[in-house]
Amino acid sequence: MSVLAEQLDLPTLNEMFEASDPAKIVEWSAAQFADRLVMSSSFGAESALLIHMATRLKPDIKIIFLDTGYLFPETHLFMEQLRARFDLNVWTYRTRNDPIAYLHHAGEENPTWRKDPDACCAANKEEPMERAMRELAPKGWLRGIRRNQAETRKERQFIEWSPRYSCYVISPLLNWTGREIFAYMKKHDLPYHPLYEKGYASIGCNPLSCTRPITEGEDPRSGRWSGQGKVECGINLNNSLDSAGL
Numbered sequence: 097m098s099v100l101a102e103q104l105d106l107p108t109l110n111e112m113f114e115a116s117d118p119a120k121i122v123e124w125s126a127a128q129f130a131d132r133l134v135m136s137s138s139f140g141a142e143s144a145l146l147i148h149m150a151t152r153l154k155p156d157i158k159i160i161f162l163d164t165g166y167l168f169p170e171t172h173l174f175m176e177q178l179r180a181r182f183d184l185n186v187w188t189y190r191t192r193n194d195p196i197a198y199l200h201h202a203g204e205e206n207p208t209w210r211k212d213p214d215a216c217c218a219a220n221k222e223e224p225m226e227r228a229m230r231e232l233a234p235k236g237w238l239r240g241i242r243r244n245q246a247e248t249r250k251e252r253q254f255i256e257w258s259p260r261y262s263c264y265v266i267s268p269l270l271n272w273t274g275r276e277i278f279a280y281m282k283k284h285d286l287p288y289h290p291l292y293e294k295g296y297a298s299i300g301c302n303p304l305s306c307t308r309p310i311t312e313g314e315d316p317r318s319g320r321w322s323g324q325g326k327v328e329c330g331i332n333l334n335n336s337l338d339s340a341g342l
């Protein structure tokens with residue numbers, strides 16, 4: 097029988113996971129949290145990898161997919177393709193805002209550019225995420241972040257407690273590089289997001305201010321909110337934006 101999640105010895109587990117294969121960490125998570133394990137997916141560039149790894153062990157795992165209202169059409173298509181191929185249990189949480197009305201009320205006159213991306217992410221991405229975590233009330237949340245994606249991710253641990261979501265957050269792919277990702281994708285014949293081959297290494301929403309293709313040598317997240325001093329939408333941060341009134 098697994099111990100209560102709140103009693104987990106994180107330093108020991110993290111030391112062990114540093115030397116573990118990601119699939120073993122997912123396996124441990126499935127055993128530890130059973131039906132209280134969920135995962136999130138942006139259905140982005142390399143999302144098929146963690147989905148494949150997780151559903152091999154837990155075919156019916158709930159997959160949280162946040163629909164901000166501003167995703168690329170290709171992302172919706174990609175999600176449907178993966179859902180059909182792997183019979184995925186996708187739980188789509190949508191923004192409460194009408195996408196056009198939000199732009200109007202927020203004073204965002206240009207639909208292809210956000211003047212205030214923090215406010216837009218809080219209203220259209222963080223609120224649905226917080227709602228998903230409240231409603232699903234997981235004990236463990238699997239996510240696909242990697243340390244080499246951004247400075248903000250270099251200090252992350254394989255398993256952390258999130259006071260914001262009141263659950264453990266497990267990031268099995270932390271130490272993988274693009275090479276290991278590619279090898280796994282190839283071995284299991286997994287597709288990249290259709291925009292990946294057009295230079296989009298990290299894919300979020302479609303305004304050019306939020307996602308652009310990268311050039312050789314740039315880190316994978318440099319195409320997100322480029323030049324705006326923002327590298328995270330906020331759902332992976334521990335601080336809770338007060339989205340209650342949004």
Ligand code: SF4
Nearest residue numbers: 166213216217301306
């Ligand atoms: S990524 Fe851009 S469009 Fe999407 S929620 Fe954030 S600011 Fe809004």
